[in-house]
Amino acid sequence: MKRDKYRSRATIAVDVMKAIIEQGEEQKLTHVLSRANIPYTRLTALLAELERVGMIESKANSERKQYIVTQKGVTYIKEYERFQRISRAFGLRI
Amino acid sequence: MVLGQFSPLLDAAVQVIAGCLAVLIWLYSYRAYRFLGSPTLLFLSTSFALFAAGLFVQALFTVHAYSTGSRLGVLFIGEGSLIYSVLEFSGYVVLASAYTAGGRADGDAVPLLAAAPTTFGSIMSFHRLFEYGIQTASIMVLAYALGRLYVDYRKNKTPYTKFVGYGFVFLLIQDVVRVIYLASDFDYLISSVFQLTGFVLIFYALWLASSR
Numbered sequence: 001m002k003r004d005k006y007r008s009r010a011t012i013a014v015d016v017m018k019a020i021i022e023q024g025e026e027q028k029l030t031h032v033l034s035r036a037n038i039p040y041t042r043l044t045a046l047l048a049e050l051e052r053v054g055m056i057e058s059k060a061n062s063e064r065k066q067y068i069v070t071q072k073g074v075t076y077i078k079e080y081e082r083f084q085r086i087s088r089a090f091g092l093r094i
Numbered sequence: 095m096v097l098g099q100f101s102p103l104l105d106a107a108v109q110v111i112a113g114c115l116a117v118l119i120w121l122y123s124y125r126a127y128r129f130l131g132s133p134t135l136l137f138l139s140t141s142f143a144l145f146a147a148g149l150f151v152q153a154l155f156t157v158h159a160y161s162t163g164s165r166l167g168v169l170f171i172g173e174g175s176l177i178y179s180v181l182e183f184s185g186y187v188v189l190a191s192a193y194t195a196g197g198r199a200d201g202d203a204v205p206l207l208a209a210a211p212t213t214f215g216s217i218m219s220f221h222r223l224f225e226y227g228i229q230t231a232s233i234m235v236l237a238y239a240l241g242r243l244y245v246d247y248r249k250n251k252t253p254y255t256k257f258v259g260y261g262f263v264f265l266l267i268q269d270v271v272r273v274i275y276l277a278s279d280f281d282y283l284i285s286s287v288f289q290l291t292g293f294v295l296i297f298y299a300l301w302l303a304s305s306r
Contacts, residue, residue: 087126088303090138
């Protein structure tokens with residue numbers, strides 16, 4: 001996947017949420033890590049923050065924690081994509 | 095000619111419509127900035143706020159000049175035009191900064207043409223020379239922004255960018271026409287219509303991008 005060299009905080013949060021959606025039930029944190037392309041410590045901090053603001057929810061599985069993107073998170077992704085299209089219409093990178 | 099007689103008022107009306115479109119573009123881009131927190135979008139929104147302010151000020155001065163009449167009115171139109179030129183130039187500089195702050199495409203700093211020092215004693219001559227310098231610099235800065243947009247379009251083929259590009263071209267034509275050739279109020283009105291078309295195209299691009 002082609003990535004911009006510099007990513008804003010919003011871009012990273014959206015990448016993480018998209019990775020969670022793509023992985024679905026079988027999600028592994030390593031997959032989310034490689035998809036989001038950030039260090040582990042940063043990812044855990046970001047997941048905690050996304051959970052605090054209600055964009056993702058976690059449920060305790062038998063072995064590990066599983067994350068689900070909430071409706072608020074999905075709306076955020078859609079809004080992000082909308083504003084990204086606006087930015088790209090002007091040839092600007094966010 | 096009746097149209098020529100009322101062309102300053104028609105021109106003011108066109109400027110108000112263009113100003114409203116600039117406000118809408120500012121609103122879209124400012125919301126995008128608030129959401130994404132990207133400084134490039136802050137530059138973009140600020141530039142359109144400056145364009146809108148310039149267009150409204152110029153329309154206000156034109157209407158005031160028309161209602162005042164006499165030679166004083168001409169002075170008002172001149173002052174309005176000067177304020178507009180300064181605000182438009184500031185807007186283009188901020189717009190070019192959005193592309194520079196993005197810092198992805200190749201290119202050096204924008205060469206700005208300052209108004210040449212003048213020895214003319216007349217205030218009006220200095221006024222016109224200053225305005226001419228500002229407008230020429232505006233053309234150069236807008237051409238730079240257009241160039242950066244074209245480079246990005248060639249590289250990424252982003253949809254909607256071509257409408258923004260066409261919009262910038264119309265704004266450029268308007269600026270070039272105003273610098274090179276303006277024989278009458280009617281010509282000024284035509285150049286304002288070019289400008290309005292530019293804003294319509296940019297707004298159309300944003301509307302398409304936003305409503306997909």
